Amino acid sequence: MKLICTFAINLEKVMILTAEQIRECEKLTMEQEPILSIDLMERAASNFIEKLNTIVELKQFSSIAIFCGPGNNGGDGWAIARLLAKEDYHIIAINVSEKSHYSSDCDINRKRTEQISKTSPNLSISPFSTNLKFDKNTLIIDAIFGIGLSKPITGFYAEVIQFINQLNIIVVAVDVPSGLYVDTHTPKTNISISATYTITFQFLKQAFVLAENENRVGNCHVADIGLIVPENIAPPAKLITLPFVSQFIKKRKTFTHKGEEGTGLLIAGSYTMPGAAVLATKAALRGGIGKVIVHTPKSVISFIINAIPEAILQPDKDDHIFTSVQLENLKAHTIAIGCGLGKEDKSVVALKNLLEEVRSPVILDADALNILADNKTWLAFLPPNSILTPHIKEFERLAGKADNDFARWDKVKEFAMKYEVVVILKGAYSLIALPDGKLLVNCSGNPGMATAGSGDVLTGLLLALTAQGYSFPIAAIVGTFIHGLAGDLALKNQSLESLIASDIINYFGNAFKSFKNEKK
The missing domain is CATH 3.40.50.10260 (YjeF N-terminal domain)
Structure with missing residues (x-):
């Protein structure tokens, strides 16, 4: 459809x-x-x-x-x-x-x-x-x-x-x-x-x-x-379209510098999934972030150095998995966690410690969500306005199965209001539920984006937008639309079958330019 x-x-x-x-x-x-x-x-x-x-x-x-x-x-x-x-x-x-x-x-x-x-x-x-x-x-x-x-x-x-x-x-x-x-x-x-x-x-x-x-x-x-x-x-819901999103796009100041464009901390990757960290890091940088600090296991470091020399690296103490992170002196404006993280016992404890420590909203994706699904009482630790980006199966693990798509909408809305978070239910016409109960439906994107790494790209983009000062609800709206729009633009040179996550990142620039054309 x-x-x-x-x-x-x-x-x-x-x-x-x-x-x-x-x-x-x-x-x-x-x-x-x-x-x-x-x-x-x-x-x-x-x-x-x-x-x-x-x-x-x-x-x-x-x-x-x-x-x-x-x-x-x-x-x-x-x-x-x-x-x-x-x-x-x-x-x-x-x-x-x-x-x-x-x-x-x-x-x-x-x-x-x-x-x-x-x-x-x-x-x-x-x-x-x-x-x-x-x-x-x-x-x-x-x-x-x-x-x-x-x-x-x-x-x-x-x-x-x-x-x-x-x-x-x-x-x-x-x-x-x-x-x-x-x-x-x-x-x-x-x-x-x-x-x-x-x-x-x-x-x-x-x-x-x-x-x-x-x-x-x-x-x-x-x-x-x-x-x-x-x-x-x-x-019942508003549609996220190019004219709607245009009103939120920030204009860069002539005399801006990397400090003003924000610093984001990305906690991602593991020995078996280094690519998730690479994709999310590159997406954050292409999304306009001033600096991105990547906390990742030592075995992943070489992958990021070779692919993204612009990234700042913070190696985990462990060679293979996420076990702990020191937030002092990082001066990160926002944190995203979960891409390729894995669910090892030490990673589970480390996520709990992080959620108990942070007071500002965070972005949670992939295995961070799966760990929460296994430890639902930790949902109470989530800072208000945090963004969760589950696909349907991940959301079912968090909130239970729905009998049909209408019932799932109700569950997403109730979940967002109960825990005062922003939920992006990923898929065709991604549904965004805000803490106040408002629902929005994204109109960009295509079936070719149903590919490994696409969610990691969205997480990196959300990290970039929140670091640049977009509120978390607005970042969810803007990021979801740009992510889909970049996927649509990428189809000019790819097919639904050949589209991969890297292609989406490569068209972020064209997607951002679309807003400049809209405002002319």
Whole structure:
């Protein structure tokens, strides 16, 4: 699943809203613009077609079949059918209504379309039948059910959806794939459209950014339909996009020096995982840190010297593992620990001692998280605003398994609030939970970043940002987005299969330059 967010700089649109909140926006828009609901539906249909034309070449299709349900989503479908017919496309509007009961606006658009079909050679209307035949060059548009669905689809409507899914041709969903709940978990056993593309109106829905719905949503695009957002609306999550992050990017002063750009202490690496320390160190330096001190076992030192001569080294007393660290006189502004650390007994004790000693927030990744998962009472030692960067399995070890992706969001939020920490749940559309309960979803990154060392790179970047004076919550937002953006930029010269963690670091510079271009 890929979300393609085309938001303007207006930050009120950079959010995920619930179905009820979207209805509030629609009501406010109709009152304040003002605009009638039927005219707002017409605008949505027109903007859907505009967005559709940027996704597929409509002229390649021999026909476009639009399945129109009985509610307002069906009303959108009828309007889309009528507007496309006027553009000389061959349109088949399929009436999908079991009892011929329609919402008011749906009925108006159905009748308008029927009227035009009497004189238009491009538009035909047919009731649904399993005997309908479509060739492989037909485009299917799903406008059966929208955001209002709250129960499983059965009977006649289930038969329609199964019929569409079995066609194995391109399907574009209007706003929501029919059968998908937008604000709660949709069981795998529920019947729903498997869309190739979803063009959703104005705001993303939580269901669209969850892995469990990847095969239902397909590639998701956002069509702005000009809705007005109430000032006091509290979205379940905000989207992290380039315009959103741009407001946080610090500008370097002309007369700055390395001391002002911060010093970070990285505790990383072990005899069996020296590369983790190398990657995190290089990421910190490419992330703009003034100085990075690397505390690592003696056996790892040569790897870092050869790869990164800019690093300052503090060898551990042990040749192979992390056993202790002296913080006095280091003057480090921030600490990151965990990359390639291992879970040897001495390392476990050393982490506990560190957490009991530090008073400022720290960044914990990889084995630091795994050690915490084995010693959950130590979570109480974490300084407020510390950043934890687990992937899903690491988070499960910390907080327990969730029944589904919606439940996992709740767990992440509860965990962050309980321990007053920042959690970056890594993965596609990484979820960031702040100590105050706010949630953010990252829109950068790609599947090629699912590769060894990618998390170490993020940790190094977070160390750099916090050392430079970004607050830990803001560093989590900025760092997660830049990490993903660099991965996206790296794909210009790599493939999803060939991308490695070092490639991400190599494109940090281009990623930072993107913010300069955004502000021009």
